[in-house]
Amino acid sequence: MHNRVVCLASRPAGRLVPDNLAIVDAEVPPLAPGEVLIRNTWLSIDPSIRLRLNAATPSGYLPPLVPGDPLVGLALGTVVESRSPEFAAGELVSHMFGYRTYAVVAAGGETLGGAGGLTRIDPGEFAPEWYLGPLGSAGLTAYVGLFEILELKPKDVLWVSAAAGAVGSIAVQLATLRGNTVVASAGGPEKVEYLRNALGASHAIDYRAGDLKKQLAEAVPDGIDAYFDNVGGDHLGAALNHLRPGGRVAMCGAVSTYDTDSPAPGPTNLFQITAKSLQMRGFRAGAYDGLYADFRSEVGGYLTAGMMTYQETVFEGLEQAPAALVGMLNGRNTGKTLCRL
Ligand SMILES: NC(=O)c1ccc[n+]([C@@H]2O[C@H](COP(=O)([O-])OP(=O)(O)OC[C@H]3O[C@@H](n4cnc5c(N)ncnc54)[C@H](OP(=O)(O)O)[C@@H]3O)[C@@H](O)[C@H]2O)c1
Incomplete structure (x- = not known):
């Protein structure tokens, strides 16, 4: 299956520019046992990925990417195929392999310092992408x-x-x-x-x-x-x-x-x-994902009651992901920056 992936093309010299990132064609690898294939629907655009585009990252933080590597980031998507007993096709999930159309993700696999493990989402009354924003x-x-x-x-x-x-x-x-x-x-x-x-x-x-x-x-x-x-x-x-x-x-x-x-x-x-x-x-x-239930109950309650407002800056399509990241780092966003696929 054909995939499209946002990769680091060249290390930024000073500020990040869209040309430092490239959208590359790739093939989706076959699923190994325990893995699921996800069609990403929303990408979370977060500032911290910028740290990993330099040749070295702050000690104690996640390692730098190497030119040619795909970017990673929180994302939301639908399971297309599953070889994990824990997830079924059609389910909405969050995970850490954003910046691509399709993601192959292992249940119980890698995280971004505790965030972004493969997780089923039941959006209930809320828009799914809010699970990358106020409820995520x-x-x-x-x-x-x-x-x-x-x-x-x-x-x-x-x-x-x-x-x-x-x-x-x-x-x-x-x-x-x-x-x-x-x-x-x-x-x-x-x-x-x-x-x-x-x-x-x-x-x-x-x-x-x-x-x-x-x-x-x-x-x-x-x-x-x-x-x-x-x-x-x-x-x-x-x-x-x-x-x-x-x-x-x-x-x-x-x-x-x-x-x-x-x-x-x-x-x-x-x-x-x-x-x-x-x-x-x-x-x-x-490191505090044990607080999700309490936090979602409080924030979800405020959102439902109209006591809390929430704004998004949405970029359309994977092609806009580089512009989304550059724009957010330069303050051209209000509220949560997202890319809708
Ligand atoms: N500790 C954690 O677990 C954790 C998790 C998520 C995020 N974070 C951190 O939380 C912070 C906010 O992240 P976010 O996702 O909510 O991003 P965000 O605030 O939605 O977007 C980044 C904002 O940073 C501001 N900014 C950029 N350069 C600046 C500068 N030189 N001086 C002052 N403001 C500047 C811009 O707003 P202006 O237009 O106001 O300049 C921009 O809108 C980041 O530091 C991020 O790394 C930490």
Whole structure:
């Protein structure tokens, strides 16, 4: 059977451009026992794959891809054929072999650091692709970051960065619904409008519009208790300065450092952590998949009740996957970035 696969054509020199990726024709291999053949219907476009396009990845993270390798990423699809007793043709599943039309996936096989194992999805009342967004990895990441890592308390003043994106937009709303004061930041006036009016953030900051530290101090002059970091770099530096003593940081991601082959050095004010007894904790949401039931019950309830909004930026067809990844890394998305096959 004929397949089409998005591969790394050449390593990016600086920022990723669509020509660094190529769509390659391939044959689907025959199924081995325990494997299923899936026709992908939705691809999740996630920033972290960019780290694996450089010649080396951060230590402890997934290994780099080699030119010619297919990209991987979370995806949703329908089982076409199964040689696993656990899955039957026609079932909707999620897995980690996105960026291709057809995927051959082993039940109980590889994952992306815990995320993306082959899993049956019963979408119920929700659109299937929401299981890549608010009811999938993006939503779980927001939930874990807020409640397991930051252990958000009712009176905490929270800052969420990259707040108009997939993870950030859920984090802002979950904290707002719990009654917290939430400062949300993103790039550009339209996103600021979205943060304020659609997501209900208490304060919205356009980090591209001027001095981030000054804008933060104007929004919440008495400081913040918790920072949900999606960006790293200058945002993390601003947070360390503005956290109150005993404040906490959830290190969810550092998107400002991904789209380059030479990331800038980290913040120069790390002594703030000592001076103010701050806590910084990193996490990978894939390690918390035991929380799916609780998280889906809470977020699903908010979505059903119309208390939470959810936006997607959808690209059509596998051919658009390179543009989708480049666009998302450059902020040309609101909410979850997806490619529909
Ligand atoms: N720890 C985990 O398990 C886990 C799981 C999923 C995702 N993540 C992390 O969560 C973060 C958000 O991921 P996502 O999937 O929700 O992506 P997203 O926020 O939907 O898209 C990425 C956003 O990053 C922003 N951005 C890009 N370059 C930036 C820069 N230099 N400074 C500030 N903002 C920049 C852009 O928004 P603007 O227009 O606002 O610039 C863009 O929309 C990423 O760091 C990702 O790696 C972590």
